[in-house]
Amino acid sequence: MGVKERKKMEKQMRRSQILGAARKLLLSRGMDNISISKISRESQLGVGTIYFYYKSKEDIFIALQEEGLSLLLDIIQQIHGQKKLPSDRKLVKIADAYYAFTRDQQEYYNIINYFLSSPRIFFNEDQKNHVDMAGSRILQVIQEIVLHGIDTGYFNKTDPKKFSIMFWATLHGLVQFKKLEHTALHNENIQQVYDYSVQTMVQMLHKKGEE
Numbered sequence: 001m002g003v004k005e006r007k008k009m010e011k012q013m014r015r016s017q018i019l020g021a022a023r024k025l026l027l028s029r030g031m032d033n034i035s036i037s038k039i040s041r042e043s044q045l046g047v048g049t050i051y052f053y054y055k056s057k058e059d060i061f062i063a064l065q066e067e068g069l070s071l072l073l074d075i076i077q078q079i080h081g082q083k084k085l086p087s088d089r090k091l092v093k094i095a096d097a098y099y100a101f102t103r104d105q106q107e108y109y110n111i112i113n114y115f116l117s118s119p120r121i122f123f124n125e126d127q128k129n130h131v132d133m134a135g136s137r138i139l140q141v142i143q144e145i146v147l148h149g150i151d152t153g154y155f156n157k158t159d160p161k162k163f164s165i166m167f168w169a170t171l172h173g174l175v176q177f178k179k180l181e182h183t184a185l186h187n188e189n190i191q192q193v194y195d196y197s198v199q200t201m202v203q204m205l206h207k208k209g210e211e
Contacts, residue, residue, distance in 0.1 A: 095195075
């Protein structure tokens with residue numbers, strides 16, 4: 001391994017150390033109780049090293065969100081890339097993938113949800129726009145799938161953008177109800193409700209005789 005490759009690997013390791021420490025602190029203490037010095041102690045890296053890679057703790061948490069959103073987007077794009085898969089099946093598979101993501105990539109999901117569900121805005125306008133653009137790419141993929149279904153005569157005409165927002169908001173909202181499975185919704189299986197909702201939304205798009 002050459003010097004350049006080794007330095008690149010070392011930088012990646014440092015970034016991973018920083019993000020891993022920040023991820024752990026965020027989920028255990030909340031953003032208001034975290035500082036660069038605390039991230040430094042948790043990662044066992046100097047404060048100067050932290051600032052070499054990130055300008056502020058906000059930049060660190062933006063990087064964490066983008067990591068999670070990028071991972072989720074990759075999964076969704078792989079489904080979208082299956083050319084032989086009809087549009088309705090793509091939407092169902094994306095919904096299934098998101099539910100699995102909330103379970104199998106729980107730390108990333110919790111970070112995305114931490115900022116999305118909070119009524120507070122933690123970042124300045126430029127930072128928020130940067131994160132929002134990363135999330136909007138997921139909506140864009142869903143729009144493309146719906147539009148393709150309309151163009152090929154498989155779906156009824158609808159507003160692809162509005163449907164994509166409704167679709168994604170419904171998925172995200174239903175996942176929140178998992179917290180109530182053993183209390184207010186103790187007689188309901190949330191995954192069954194989730195699957196029912198996905199099927200209902202997809203059927204709304206179908207032309208009669210196409211279900």
